[in-house]
Every structure is written in structure tokens, then in C-alpha cells.
Amino acid sequence: MNIQDPDARNLLYAEFPLYYTWNKSKKVWKRRKRGGCIRRIYMVHPNENFDDLKTVDGVVCTTFKESAQQRGFLKNDDHHCQCLNKAREFQMPNQIRNLFATLLIFEDLTDLRQLWNENFSAMAKNFALRGIPERQHQIQAVLRHINQFLQRHSKTVTDYNLPELMPEHNSEELPMTLIEELSYQIDPEELAKADILNEAQCAVFAEVMGLISRNEKV
Structure with a gap:
């Protein structure tokens, strides 16, 4: 068809039946004389219901999302x-x-x-x-x-x-x-370190804590 009809070259495979019909006896494509075509819609009737989709290992999940998570289709936490x-x-x-x-x-x-x-x-x-x-x-x-x-x-x-x-x-x-x-949390281990300070460190520590307790600047 692409050789015989230049217009056919602009069509995708799925679009072809919209503009051409297949002549079974001559086994050739013919341009449609009238627009439009009847398309076939395939329907599948499952033998299961929605509850089956939510059932995993015999347990019915509350939601489809939960079911998908249980089946490993979605990421989890x-x-x-x-x-x-x-x-x-x-x-x-x-x-x-x-x-x-x-x-x-x-x-x-x-x-x-x-x-x-x-x-x-x-x-x-x-x-x-x-x-x-x-x-x-x-x-x-x-x-x-x-x-x-x-x-x-x-x-x-x-x-x-x-x-x-x-x-x-x-x-x-x-x-x-x-x-x-x-929200501040005092670590008991940190407080215990005050007992192992040397004399000079104890003097500085006592001075700083005294200023803090009196709400004065260091």
C-alpha cells in the first residue's frame, strides 16, 4: 500500500483501518468510501471477585493497597x-x-x-x-x-x-x-565527670556554674 498510495505512508498501523478496508476476495486494501469504522471491544469476565484481589494467604486485607503491599508489589517501610x-x-x-x-x-x-x-x-x-x-x-x-x-x-x-x-x-x-x-536532656555521665576534675578545673567549673545560677554572663 505504501507504494501504491502515498497517503498510506502517513498512517500508523493502528490508524490504517480508519481509512482503508480489507477485501478478502482480492486480498487487497481499498480506500474507504465513507468515514468511520466499527471497532471490536474485547471483554474478559473474571472468575474471581474483588475480595479475592484483597485476599493474601487466606487473609482478607482491609484495602487494595494493603493487599499490594503484602504481595510485594509496593515498597514498604x-x-x-x-x-x-x-x-x-x-x-x-x-x-x-x-x-x-x-x-x-x-x-x-x-x-x-x-x-x-x-x-x-x-x-x-x-x-x-x-x-x-x-x-x-x-x-x-x-x-x-x-x-x-x-x-x-x-x-x-x-x-x-x-x-x-x-x-x-x-x-x-x-x-x-x-x-x-x-527539651534539653542532661546526660548523667557528663555530670559525673565533674567529680574527676582537677583543682584548677574545679575552680573554673564552680565559677561558671555560679554565674549561670545567678543568671549572669560568663
């Missing part, structure tokens, strides 16, 4: 969980919060809420120990710390599936300055 689990063993709460925020920014997390729920206690531990007993206040304190980290990368906690960060002027929430002060 196993390595992210392992990373945070290891951090909980050795790192301070503020370091865990920073790590969590880093994962938010640079990783594609599959189930963010599950990671939040599993690691919240570790991220809020120092707040709980330093005068913020209410869980809602702890949540706000953790969110604000994470939000400060995210803002350095032009993001906020509202960009993610996390609990709502309440406005800072809300009277029910603790002031940010107080939360920042309460």
Missing part, C-alpha cells in the same frame, strides 16, 4: 522501621525527632502514621520526663520540634499525614520557649 528501631537504642529523643523529620523529607514512606505511632513515645520521652504530662501537649511539642526541622527545607508538618499542629497562640498549649527549654 521495613528499612525505615529498622533505622528508627536502632536509633531508639542509642540516640536521644531530639535526635530521633530529627531522624524522623529527615525520613519525611528524603524518603517515600508507605505508612507514615504507623511509623509515627511506633516511635512517638521515644520522640516524646524527654518532654514526658520534664514536666509535660499530658499526651496532647507532648504531641504538640514533638510536632513543633519536627516542624522547625522541616521548615529549613521549605516544608511543614501539614504536608504529611501527621496529627494537626495547633496554632502557637492557643492558650491551652505551652509556649514554644518553654518547650525548647524543657
